Amino acid sequence: MYTGRFAPSPTGPLHFGSLIAAVASYCEAKSHQGNWLVRMEDLDKPREIPGAATTILQQLEKFGFEWDGAILYQSQRVEAYAAALDQLKQNNLVYPCTCTRKEIADSTSSLGIEGLIYPGTCLRQPLKQQSTLAWRIKTPDRVITFHDAIQGDISQNLQHDIGDFILKRADGLFAYQLAVIVDDAEQGITHVVRGADLLNSTPRQIFLQQTLHYPIPTYAHVPVAANAAGEKLSKQTLAQPIHIKNCADLLFHALQFLGQNPPESLQSEAKHIIWQWAFANWQLHKVPAIKSKSA
Numbered sequence: 001m002y003t004g005r006f007a008p009s010p011t012g013p014l015h016f017g018s019l020i021a022a023v024a025s026y027c028e029a030k031s032h033q034g035n036w037l038v039r040m041e042d043l044d045k046p047r048e049i050p051g052a053a054t055t056i057l058q059q060l061e062k063f064g065f066e067w068d069g070a071i072l073y074q075s076q077r078v079e080a081y082a083a084a085l086d087q088l089k090q091n092n093l094v095y096p097c098t099c100t101r102k103e104i105a106d107s108t109s110s111l112g113i114e115g116l117i118y119p120g121t122c123l124r125q126p127l128k129q130q131s132t133l134a135w136r137i138k139t140p141d142r143v144i145t146f147h148d149a150i151q152g153d154i155s156q157n158l159q160h161d162i163g164d165f166i167l168k169r170a171d172g173l174f175a176y177q178l179a180v181i182v183d184d185a186e187q188g189i190t191h192v193v194r195g196a197d198l199l200n201s202t203p204r205q206i207f208l209q210q211t212l213h214y215p216i217p218t219y220a221h222v223p224v225a226a227n228a229a230g231e232k233l234s235k236q237t238l239a240q241p242i243h244i245k246n247c248a249d250l251l252f253h254a255l256q257f258l259g260q261n262p263p264e265s266l267q268s269e270a271k272h273i274i275w276q277w278a279f280a281n282w283q284l285h286k287v288p289a290i291k292s293k294s295a
């Protein structure tokens with residue numbers, strides 16, 4: 001059964017960029033008669049805005065999104081993430097790290113896609129005596145390739161492009177990369193449709209899925225409003241939380257942004273008419289690709 005999902009972080013209300021990801025994943029699931037789940041990625045409590053999770057769900061409801069099953073809250077899943085990390089510990093695939101940002105910056109100049117590549121200091125030296133440890137996974141020196149349904153073939157050598165990345169932070173928070181794959185497996189997600197800002201994360205997630213023997217979903221990364229070539233939306237449009245009054249209009253523009261060419265006559269219609277058109281006419285292959293810096 002096709003199972004898709006939308007996984008917002010409650011760091012603020014939905015904005016046009018997150019609406020794009022929601023619309024794309026929803027239309028793709030609906031056009032496959034699939035399930036569409038909502039997961040609240042509220043793991044990073046320090047970054048969370050109080051009330052934002054509720055606001056997002058209310059916004060989704062006002063737009064007419066209907067999700068299947070109960071909402072999964074990452075904040076309630078810490079035991080599952082710990083179990084996955086334990087499995088990696090038992091297999092000697094992760095190691096503790098006590099390095100500070102500054103120590104890493106002072107010890108290497110090797111740059112990857114997302115900044116400095118961790119030089120493996122804590123693999124070679126005895127750990128400093130301290131109570132807080134981060135956990136890093138040993139990355140392999142091999143190319144991980146996947147076919148993205150929108151962006152095409154993507155390859156990364158994790159050791160050279162990313163380096164040994166953190167699964168659990170020194171402050172005790174589990175990293176997004178671990179949490180997301182544990183939850184995708186738990187929820188039986190078969191298709192991930194999300195913003196292209198996460199394209200660079202996907203090889204890490206596939207590597208973790210391979211290592212933990214989880215199924216690997218199909219991936220499709222939709223362009224991010226801010227990055228799409230020739231589709232530059234004003235800063236103001238992006239920064240503003242979306243207004244519920246404009247539901248139908250925003251929906252129309254989201255479909256337009258996603259390359260679906262909704263007819264102009266649809267623009268003045270009510271949102272349920274727009275949804276009807278979207279489900280009947282949605283075609284993933286019409287979604288424009290973006291140029292990724294790294295891939």
Ligand SMILES: [Zn+2]
Pocket residue numbers: 096097098099120121122123
């Ligand atoms: Zn270290």
